[in-house]
Amino acid sequence: MSAVQPIDLPVDPETRSQLRGGEREIEREETAVKRTKRRLTSRGATIAALIIAILWTIPTFGLFISSFRDRNDIQTTGWWTIFSNWGFTLDNYADVLQAGNSQVTIASSFINSIAITIPATLIPLVIASLAAYAFAWIDFKGKDWLFIGVFALQIVPIQMALVPLLSLFSRGVSVGDDWIFSGVPSGGTFSQVWIAHTIFALPLAIFLLHNFVSEIPREVIEAARVDGAGHGQIFFRIILPLTMPALASFAIFQFLWVWNDLLVALIFADGSVAPITKLLAEITGSRGQDWYLLTAGAFLAIVVPLIVFFALQRFFVRGLLAGSTKG
Amino acid sequence: MSDFLTWVGGLPALAQIPIVVIAFGIVVALILFFVEIAPRSGRKYTIIRLAVCIIAPFLAFVLIGSVWWAALIAAAFGLLFFWLDRRSSQGAGYLFQLFGFLAPAIILLLVGLIYPTVKTFIDSFFSSRGNFVGLDNFAWVLTSPANLRVILNTIIWVLVVPTLSTVFGLAYAVFIDKSRGEKFFKILVFMPMAISFVGASIIWRFVYTYRPEDQNQIGLLNQVVVWLGGQPVQWLQESPWNTFFLIVVLIWIQTGFAMVVLSAAIKGVPTEQLEAAELDGTNAWQRFTNVTVPGIRSSLIVVITTISIASLKVFDIVRTMTAGANDTSVLANEMYTQFKNFEYGRSAAFAVILFVLVMPIVIYNARQIKKQREIR
Numbered sequence: 001m002s003a004v005q006p007i008d009l010p011v012d013p014e015t016r017s018q019l020r021g022g023e024r025e026i027e028r029e030e031t032a033v034k035r036t037k038r039r040l041t042s043r044g045a046t047i048a049a050l051i052i053a054i055l056w057t058i059p060t061f062g063l064f065i066s067s068f069r070d071r072n073d074i075q076t077t078g079w080w081t082i083f084s085n086w087g088f089t090l091d092n093y094a095d096v097l098q099a100g101n102s103q104v105t106i107a108s109s110f111i112n113s114i115a116i117t118i119p120a121t122l123i124p125l126v127i128a129s130l131a132a133y134a135f136a137w138i139d140f141k142g143k144d145w146l147f148i149g150v151f152a153l154q155i156v157p158i159q160m161a162l163v164p165l166l167s168l169f170s171r172g173v174s175v176g177d178d179w180i181f182s183g184v185p186s187g188g189t190f191s192q193v194w195i196a197h198t199i200f201a202l203p204l205a206i207f208l209l210h211n212f213v214s215e216i217p218r219e220v221i222e223a224a225r226v227d228g229a230g231h232g233q234i235f236f237r238i239i240l241p242l243t244m245p246a247l248a249s250f251a252i253f254q255f256l257w258v259w260n261d262l263l264v265a266l267i268f269a270d271g272s273v274a275p276i277t278k279l280l281a282e283i284t285g286s287r288g289q290d291w292y293l294l295t296a297g298a299f300l301a302i303v304v305p306l307i308v309f310f311a312l313q314r315f316f317v318r319g320l321l322a323g324s325t326k327g
Numbered sequence: 328m329s330d331f332l333t334w335v336g337g338l339p340a341l342a343q344i345p346i347v348v349i350a351f352g353i354v355v356a357l358i359l360f361f362v363e364i365a366p367r368s369g370r371k372y373t374i375i376r377l378a379v380c381i382i383a384p385f386l387a388f389v390l391i392g393s394v395w396w397a398a399l400i401a402a403a404f405g406l407l408f409f410w411l412d413r414r415s416s417q418g419a420g421y422l423f424q425l426f427g428f429l430a431p432a433i434i435l436l437l438v439g440l441i442y443p444t445v446k447t448f449i450d451s452f453f454s455s456r457g458n459f460v461g462l463d464n465f466a467w468v469l470t471s472p473a474n475l476r477v478i479l480n481t482i483i484w485v486l487v488v489p490t491l492s493t494v495f496g497l498a499y500a501v502f503i504d505k506s507r508g509e510k511f512f513k514i515l516v517f518m519p520m521a522i523s524f525v526g527a528s529i530i531w532r533f534v535y536t537y538r539p540e541d542q543n544q545i546g547l548l549n550q551v552v553v554w555l556g557g558q559p560v561q562w563l564q565e566s567p568w569n570t571f572f573l574i575v576v577l578i579w580i581q582t583g584f585a586m587v588v589l590s591a592a593i594k595g596v597p598t599e600q601l602e603a604a605e606l607d608g609t610n611a612w613q614r615f616t617n618v619t620v621p622g623i624r625s626s627l628i629v630v631i632t633t634i635s636i637a638s639l640k641v642f643d644i645v646r647t648m649t650a651g652a653n654d655t656s657v658l659a660n661e662m663y664t665q666f667k668n669f670e671y672g673r674s675a676a677f678a679v680i681l682f683v684l685v686m687p688i689v690i691y692n693a694r695q696i697k698k699q700r701e702i703r
Contacts, residue, residue, distance in 0.1 A: 189336025
């Protein structure tokens with residue numbers, strides 16, 4: 001019998017499992033956090049933060065409450081009186097879905113928004129990642145200049161490009177009697193909006209995705225090349241999976257941007273293909289005092305981006321940070 | 328292509344999504360496929376390459392319905408293969424690959440940004456009837472009092488929005504840093520970023536709503552004024568203050584952006600520096616101005632420039648809230664208004680002015696990013 005018989009210490013199950021796993025409770029980190037917290041947070045700062053948070057949330061909250069209130073209640077009393085005159089209804093939503101202009105209702109413009117946004121998110125993403133790969137991993141003469149040129153295109157405000165692009169779409173280009181480009185069908189199709197959003201997204205998308213694609217270790221690409229993979233396979237099998245987080249965050253960004261856009265929609269999506277933002281802006285102009293329509297309509301328009309935001313906000317934040325602090 | 332898009336356009340809206348996405352996917356897959364086999368040697372691949380040279384122009388001819396494109400593409404591919412043989416030092420199929428990866432983006436940018444920009448510049452020297460008028464459009468913009476007001480408003484937007492958004496965002500980021508429930512606090516202020524400008528405009532129009540004195544107020548701001556014993560005000564009609572009430576909306580949206588970016592930057596400031604400063608006997612404010620702010624300088628510049636560009640181009644808020652009435656118009660809105668009135672020359676002039684104003688900000692930003700990269 002050996003002298004150093006291990007003793008069964010009376011420990012609680014949590015510690016035992018920790019011991020078995022060889023883990024140590026992370027005390028150090030926690031105390032450090034506590035220490036800095038004590039040092040940095042003062043009561044005044046917390047109160048100021050609370051006030052800002054409340055000020056920032058109340059307008060949206062008020063709209064949300066109002067959109068469920070009875071039509072007459074909205075027009076005569078403030079939403080903060082909801083506790084004294086209780087009552088919720090879905091009538092506003094039923095009404096606003098039928099509202100609209102002669103060509104399209106809010107309900108179908110909501111569908112239009114979806115039909116505009118999904119292709120206008122996917123197409124530029126793919127085209128931009130192709131270009132980003134070429135800029136990062138294919139050597140060619142004048143690469144740097146071309147890349148700077150693409151980056152510099154961010155200077156161009158889209159207002160500069162709207163009108164000529166519209167006339168290009170509608171007229172096409174011809175030399176003599178032959179059409180070089182016969183134009184894009186106008187009126188009643190989404191193609192103009194898709195193409196316009198794709199083009200306007202490209203400079204920023206190429207720039208951001210290039211940052212991610214070029215950060216992939218050279219060894220990975222070279223190993224694949226030694227194994228006989230061409231550029232096509234490298235792009236499909238290595239670049240796409242490895243940059244998926246970056247692609248996802250840019251996709252969310254682009255999705256929100258396209259969904260929320262008004263200017264491009266006003267120029268390119270006329271008539272029956274108008275997205276919900278355009279219809280809402282119209283209703284605001286023509287029926288600006290009908291708050292039962294406006295509150296419900298506005299909430300319909302922001303519900304999709306809000307869902308995307310809350311579900312994927314981690315990616316969204318990452319995308320923002322990539323666009324701003326990353327060089 | 329035109330025919331295809333016309334056909335797709337006739338389908339129900341939701342049915343168009345998969346068709347277009349799949350069609351686009353097939354094109355990309357084809358490009359990747361040809362890029363992949365381009366450098367391979369062997370008779371099979373040579374035949375496939377040759378087939379591309381013949382099929383691609385033919386498809387272009389069928390899809391676009393143009394002899395010109397067919398000729399152009401055939402010439403391009405012929406040239407490509409000529410080069411392929413000549414520049415074997417780069418590896419076979421090199422240009423073919425480069426073309427496959429870059430051409431879609433470059434062609435779209437040429438057609439959709441470079442050509443229209445040049446065209447807008449040229450248009451700004453022509454009248455709406457197409458006569459050359461020199462600088463008349465610009466003279467019209469810069470001499471009429473209403474338009475000067477538009478430019479002044481734009482300048483006010485650019486000065487006020489970035490400053491206040493950044494100040495609020497920075498203060499909030501500092502206040503909630505390492506506090507309990509930081510994530511939740513962040514989400515509250517960040518949320519307006521996800522809301523469309525149109526939605527935000529309606530939200531704030533509701534806050535600003537006016538009812539005559541003898542009625543119940545339904546707008547929160549006027550109710551607060553009444554509670555404090557004042558008279559209800561028509562916030563959006565009284566110039567020049569109405570511009571500032573519109574500006575509040577953009578600040579409300581952009582503060583979240585500033586806060587998220589700056590909060591991340593603040594977390595990147597080394598704790599050692601803060602602790603060293605504390606040992607030297609500095610108070611919280613001194614630590615903030617002497618350690619934190621220099622530490623996040625590059626992020627501050629990026630935030631301010633990004634918000635400046637956004638406020639220069641602001642359109643949706645003005646359009647939805649006042650449509651530019653009561654002296655609230657800005658450049659982007661006026662550009663659209665002139666376009667709607669078929670004054671293409673004047674519209675182009677506004678766009679050019681906007682371009683000139685945006686340019687220095689973007690160039691400065693680009694140079695900062697370049698500098699930052701050289702440090703790394």
